Amino acid sequence: MRQRAVRISALALAVTAAMGASAFAPPAHAVQAPHAARSSAGHEATSAALRDLVEKGGQPGVAAKAVDDKGSWYGSAGHADTATGRERSPGDHFRGASITKTFIATVLLQLEAEGRLSLDDTVEAWLPGLVRGNGYDGSRITLRRLLNHTSGIANYTADPEFVHNAAGPGFPEHRYDTHTPEELVAIALKYPPLPDPEKTPSYSNTNFVIAGMVIEKATGHSYAQEATRRIIRPLRLRGTSFPGTSPRMPDPHPVAYSRFHQDAPDAGIHDTTEQNMTWLGAAGDVISTTGDLNRFQRALIRGELLPPAQMKEMLDEVPLGDGTGYGLGVEFAQLSCGVKVVGKSGRTNGSLSAMVGTPDGKHQLTFNVNGDWLPDRSLYVNAIEAEFCGRKPLPPRGSATPLPDSLARSGG
Numbered sequence: 001m002r003q004r005a006v007r008i009s010a011l012a013l014a015v016t017a018a019m020g021a022s023a024f025a026p027p028a029h030a031v032q033a034p035h036a037a038r039s040s041a042g043h044e045a046t047s048a049a050l051r052d053l054v055e056k057g058g059q060p061g062v063a064a065k066a067v068d069d070k071g072s073w074y075g076s077a078g079h080a081d082t083a084t085g086r087e088r089s090p091g092d093h094f095r096g097a098s099i100t101k102t103f104i105a106t107v108l109l110q111l112e113a114e115g116r117l118s119l120d121d122t123v124e125a126w127l128p129g130l131v132r133g134n135g136y137d138g139s140r141i142t143l144r145r146l147l148n149h150t151s152g153i154a155n156y157t158a159d160p161e162f163v164h165n166a167a168g169p170g171f172p173e174h175r176y177d178t179h180t181p182e183e184l185v186a187i188a189l190k191y192p193p194l195p196d197p198e199k200t201p202s203y204s205n206t207n208f209v210i211a212g213m214v215i216e217k218a219t220g221h222s223y224a225q226e227a228t229r230r231i232i233r234p235l236r237l238r239g240t241s242f243p244g245t246s247p248r249m250p251d252p253h254p255v256a257y258s259r260f261h262q263d264a265p266d267a268g269i270h271d272t273t274e275q276n277m278t279w280l281g282a283a284g285d286v287i288s289t290t291g292d293l294n295r296f297q298r299a300l301i302r303g304e305l306l307p308p309a310q311m312k313e314m315l316d317e318v319p320l321g322d323g324t325g326y327g328l329g330v331e332f333a334q335l336s337c338g339v340k341v342v343g344k345s346g347r348t349n350g351s352l353s354a355m356v357g358t359p360d361g362k363h364q365l366t367f368n369v370n371g372d373w374l375p376d377r378s379l380y381v382n383a384i385e386a387e388f389c390g391r392k393p394l395p396p397r398g399s400a401t402p403l404p405d406s407l408a409r410s411g412g
Helices: 010-019 027-031 044-055 099-112 142-146 162-167 181-188 204-217 221-234 289-303 309-316 378-389
Strands: 062-068 069-080 094-097 286-288 324-326 330-335 340-348 349-356 366-369
Touching: 010 204, 044 062, 044 069, 044 378, 062 142, 062 289, 062 378, 069 289, 094 309, 094 340, 099 142, 099 204, 099 221, 099 289, 099 340, 162 181, 181 204, 204 221, 221 289, 221 309, 289 349, 289 366, 349 378, 366 378
Parallel strands: none
Antiparallel strands: 062 069, 062 366, 094 286, 324 330, 330 340, 340 349, 349 366
């Protein structure tokens, strides 16, 4: 059942009222004339890729931070606010969307290491009756299959009515709606299971909504409380949080510009900064910063959060046959220069993000774009290629490093 969350930002209310229905069209020159990215030796290609996201991709702005054995680097292009010309900053908070899934998988793997559950447990064992009917049998779906997208459970954010309201033209009316996990799962179960999911994995936000419910059943605490206690506090991720029903963003933050997942060049641009993220919940509600996500991934891959056995499980890749693959709450990609990276990407209203690094934990990159349209998907991959290959990729005509699946869909 949906409820309206309290609208607690007076400024946002005033802006919404002034705009009529939160429609927002930034001045054309604000998008066309980005500020130069801050650069340093070794990151020139990444700086150029950031500029391309704004100049060629028409994005409002982008901020990125990289860490390697030579230290850390920050770069940006474009604007945090196109109306005022405010630039992106290293401390910007943004919605990480499906990067949440790495936090959720880490918590479940920690619980396994503590003997409180097994990834070979079934959904039915933990949540009796939740996944049943219309061809579904929760007693045949393990927790592992939730985390690597081999469950066959349909993706609720593919439901046309739901995505229209949560991330499409219905957003202005529904931006403050609260959704329960049970409601989201029920939407998914209206659709039959996907065929041969273990042979043909299929990305589904429903998997991680259910995983969040398992965490609560196993611990008596919400996934947000457990991730905060187990990951955020120990790593001192001071810019990272799970908002619950609050639609607000902590300062500083960019304006989140959205075309409501309409990629037409003339699609209107809207301010979606305030939104109730229970429409993604455990599948994608985390708020963080570039620095925090680099620190999180660096600690995770270096074995600071999981014992070796669970780390091996997380990095057990299910290949998709196109140079990408799924682990447990993470994704893999083979770049054009032969470097393999692991991490997670995410897309939600007004935000595109990626948190990636090398499997040895020595080199990380996190970037966020405060827009959500994809006129040329290769521009997002290029930022990753530039950082880890040291150059902009030059793929043969008609081919390129595949786009992470979570950037290719609504609520990814």
